[in-house]
Amino acid sequence: MTSSRVRKEVDEALYAFVDRQRPVLLAITEDLEPMLSALDTLLSGGKRLRPAFAYWGWRGAGGVDGPEVFSAAASLELLQASALIHDDVMDGSDTRRGQPSVHRRFEAMHAREGWPGSAESFGTGAAILLGDVTLAWSTEMYEASGLSEAALAPGRPIYDIMRTEVMCGQYLDMLEQARGTGDVESALRVVRYKAAKYTIERPLHLGAAMAGADAAYLESLSAYGLPLGTAFQLRDDVLGVFGDPTETGKPAGDDLREGKRTVLIALAMQSGTPAQRETLNHRLGDPDLDLAGVEELRGILTETGALDGCEKMIDRFAADAHRALAEIELTPEARTALTDLAVAATARRV
Amino acid sequence: MTSSRVRKEVDEALYAFVDRQRPVLLAITEDLEPMLSALDTLLSGGKRLRPAFAYWGWRGAGGVDGPEVFSAAASLELLQASALIHDDVMDGSDTRRGQPSVHRRFEAMHAREGWPGSAESFGTGAAILLGDVTLAWSTEMYEASGLSEAALAPGRPIYDIMRTEVMCGQYLDMLEQARGTGDVESALRVVRYKAAKYTIERPLHLGAAMAGADAAYLESLSAYGLPLGTAFQLRDDVLGVFGDPTETGKPAGDDLREGKRTVLIALAMQSGTPAQRETLNHRLGDPDLDLAGVEELRGILTETGALDGCEKMIDRFAADAHRALAEIELTPEARTALTDLAVAATARRV
Structure with missing residues (x-):
C-alpha cells in the first residue's frame, strides 16, 4: 500500500x-x-x-x-x-x-x-x-x-480524549498568546496537546486500538508519535515564517502577521538583544506587516540563532522518533510507511 | 416518576x-x-x-x-x-x-x-x-x-440527524435575519428545524428508538412533537419580547435588541401599517433600545394583532399536539408526563 x-x-x-x-x-x-x-x-x-x-x-x-x-x-x-x-x-x-x-x-x-x-x-x-x-x-x-463494534469500542475513548486534547490545546495556545508568557517551555506544552498528540500520537493509538492493541503497545507508539509530532509542529512553525506560499497555501510570513507565539519565536525572545526583542514584540501580530517587515523579522529569527535552534530541535525530536520506531513491533510494510511519514513530516523545505 | x-x-x-x-x-x-x-x-x-x-x-x-x-x-x-x-x-x-x-x-x-x-x-x-x-x-x-449496543445503535442515526438539523436550522435562521425575507412561512421553516424537531420531536424519537420502536411509532410521535415544538418556540418568542426577565434570564425585550425576525415579528410586518413597519424595521436590532423603545415596539406588536395571532397559533398547534398524543400507544405514566410537558412548554406566562 x-x-x-x-x-x-x-x-x-x-x-x-x-x-x-x-x-x-x-x-x-x-x-x-x-x-x-x-x-x-x-x-x-x-x-x-x-x-x-x-x-x-x-x-x-x-x-x-x-x-x-x-x-x-x-x-x-x-x-x-x-x-x-x-x-x-x-x-x-x-x-x-x-x-x-x-x-x-x-x-x-x-x-x-x-x-x-x-x-x-x-x-x-x-x-x-x-x-x-x-x-x-x-x-x-x-x-x-x-x-465491527469490537473494533469501534476500544477506539472510542481514544477519539474522545483526542478531541478534548486538541480543543484544550487550542485554548492553551490562545491563553499563551494572550498572557504572553513567551517562554520555550510554555510554547512546547501547547505543541504537545495541540499538535503532537492530536496529529500523530492519537491517530496512531486510534488505529492500533481498533486493531486490538494493548496499553503497552500504545505506549510504544507514543515514544515514536510524540517526538515526531513535536518535530512536525516545529517544522510547520518554521514554514509559517520562512515557507513558500505556494506550498503553505498562506501568504509569506502570515504567522508573523497573526502574531503566533511559537517555539521559534520563544527561542528568539530568549536569546535576542533588547532591541531585537523590542522589534519582535512591536511588530509581531501587526496585520499590516509588509514584505520588508517580514524580511526584518526573518532576519532577527536567523541572527538570534532561533532558526538554527529550532532546526536542531526538529532533528533531535525526529531522531528520537526514528529510534523509538525501531523498537515497535510492526509489520514490515507499516514500518516502511511510518518511516516515510516521519521523513515527510519533518523534512526541510526552505 | x-x-x-x-x-x-x-x-x-x-x-x-x-x-x-x-x-x-x-x-x-x-x-x-x-x-x-x-x-x-x-x-x-x-x-x-x-x-x-x-x-x-x-x-x-x-x-x-x-x-x-x-x-x-x-x-x-x-x-x-x-x-x-x-x-x-x-x-x-x-x-x-x-x-x-x-x-x-x-x-x-x-x-x-x-x-x-x-x-x-x-x-x-x-x-x-x-x-x-x-x-x-x-x-x-x-x-x-x-x-447496550442494541439500544445505542438505533439511537445513533437519530442523534446524527438531530445535530445536523439544529446546526442547519441555526444557519437558516441567520440567513433569514440577513436577507430579511420576513414572511411568516420562512420564519416557520426556521422554527421547524431549529426548534420543533430539535427540542421535542428528535429527543422523543431518540428515546423511543433506543427502546426498540419502529418507524410507524416514531411517526406517531412526530404528530405530537412537531406541533408542540412549534408552539413551544412561538411561546419562547412571545416571552423574548413580553416575558419577565426573572423568568427568561435575559433583560426585558432582549430579542428586540438582537433584532430577531421571529414569527411574531413576521405577523406584525404582515398586518402593520407602513408607519408601524417602518418603526419595526428601524428599531429592531438597535442594541441601545431603551425601555421606552421596548414599550413602543411591544405596542406595535399588540396593536397589529401580531401578539393575538401568535397566541392563536400557539393554541392551535398545542391542540394539534394534544389530539395526536391521544392516538399514540403509550404507558399511562408516559401519557400523563407528555401531557404535562405539553402544557408546561406552551402555557401563557405573560
Whole structure:
C-alpha cells in the first residue's frame, strides 16, 4: 500500500460520506448549498496526515485491509476540517489551503448579495456552524464506518480524549498568546496537546486500538508519535515564517502577521538583544506587516540563532522518533510507511 | 416518576459526567479550570426539556427505568449547552440563564488580568472552543451511558440527524435575519428545524428508538412533537419580547435588541401599517433600545394583532399536539408526563 494509494482510499471514503450528507441537507432546503460547497473547497486540500497515521496504526498492529478502516480513519479529516474552520475564525485568517477561509467566503457572499447588517458577523456565524457540522459528522462517520463494534469500542475513548486534547490545546495556545508568557517551555506544552498528540500520537493509538492493541503497545507508539509530532509542529512553525506560499497555501510570513507565539519565536525572545526583542514584540501580530517587515523579522529569527535552534530541535525530536520506531513491533510494510511519514513530516523545505 | 424526579436523575447523570472530565482537563493543566467553571455555571440553569422528552420517549415505548437511560438522555443537555454557547457568540448576547454568556465571561477574565490584545477576541475564541468541547462530550456521554449496543445503535442515526438539523436550522435562521425575507412561512421553516424537531420531536424519537420502536411509532410521535415544538418556540418568542426577565434570564425585550425576525415579528410586518413597519424595521436590532423603545415596539406588536395571532397559533398547534398524543400507544405514566410537558412548554406566562 503506497502513500498515494492510502491518500486515494481516504479521499474516496471522505467524499462518499459527504456525498451521502448532500441530499440530507438539500432536502431541508437548497439554501444550504453554500455550506456544502464551502466544505468541498476546504476538503479539496490537505495532506490527510491524521488518517494516514490511523491507518498505519491499524495495519502495524495487524489489522486487515478494507474499506471500513479507511472510513474510520478518514473521519479524522472531518475533525481536522472543524478545527481549521474554527481556528481561522479565532485567528482572523483570510486564507486556508490557498483558498479564502470559510468565514471570509461567507462574508463575501453576504457582501455580494448586498444584504443589510454585518457581513463579518454573518461570515463568523456561518463558519462556527459549519465547524460544528463537521465536528458532529466526524463522529457520525466513525460510527458508520462499517467496522465491527469490537473494533469501534476500544477506539472510542481514544477519539474522545483526542478531541478534548486538541480543543484544550487550542485554548492553551490562545491563553499563551494572550498572557504572553513567551517562554520555550510554555510554547512546547501547547505543541504537545495541540499538535503532537492530536496529529500523530492519537491517530496512531486510534488505529492500533481498533486493531486490538494493548496499553503497552500504545505506549510504544507514543515514544515514536510524540517526538515526531513535536518535530512536525516545529517544522510547520518554521514554514509559517520562512515557507513558500505556494506550498503553505498562506501568504509569506502570515504567522508573523497573526502574531503566533511559537517555539521559534520563544527561542528568539530568549536569546535576542533588547532591541531585537523590542522589534519582535512591536511588530509581531501587526496585520499590516509588509514584505520588508517580514524580511526584518526573518532576519532577527536567523541572527538570534532561533532558526538554527529550532532546526536542531526538529532533528533531535525526529531522531528520537526514528529510534523509538525501531523498537515497535510492526509489520514490515507499516514500518516502511511510518518511516516515510516521519521523513515527510519533518523534512526541510526552505 | 414525577417531573422533578426526572430532572434530578438527569442532573445527577450530567454532573457525574462533568465530574469525570474535570480531572482529565486538570491533568493537562490547571489553566483549564476557567473552562470547567464556565460550563458549571451554564449547566446550573436550564429546564432539561430535551432529556425529559427523550426519557419519556423511552419509557412510553416500553423501555425500562435505570440510570443508563438518564445518562443517554442527559447527553442532550451537553448538545444544548454547545448550541447556546455558540448561539450567544453569533448573536452577541451578553447574558444566558441570568448569568453572563460564556464569551462575555472570558472577555471579562481577559480584561481583569490586564492582558494585552483584544479581550473580545479572547472571549469569542474561548466560547467557540468550550462549545466544541461540549458538543464532543455530548457524543461521548451518549456512547458511555452504559446502555447496550442494541439500544445505542438505533439511537445513533437519530442523534446524527438531530445535530445536523439544529446546526442547519441555526444557519437558516441567520440567513433569514440577513436577507430579511420576513414572511411568516420562512420564519416557520426556521422554527421547524431549529426548534420543533430539535427540542421535542428528535429527543422523543431518540428515546423511543433506543427502546426498540419502529418507524410507524416514531411517526406517531412526530404528530405530537412537531406541533408542540412549534408552539413551544412561538411561546419562547412571545416571552423574548413580553416575558419577565426573572423568568427568561435575559433583560426585558432582549430579542428586540438582537433584532430577531421571529414569527411574531413576521405577523406584525404582515398586518402593520407602513408607519408601524417602518418603526419595526428601524428599531429592531438597535442594541441601545431603551425601555421606552421596548414599550413602543411591544405596542406595535399588540396593536397589529401580531401578539393575538401568535397566541392563536400557539393554541392551535398545542391542540394539534394534544389530539395526536391521544392516538399514540403509550404507558399511562408516559401519557400523563407528555401531557404535562405539553402544557408546561406552551402555557401563557405573560
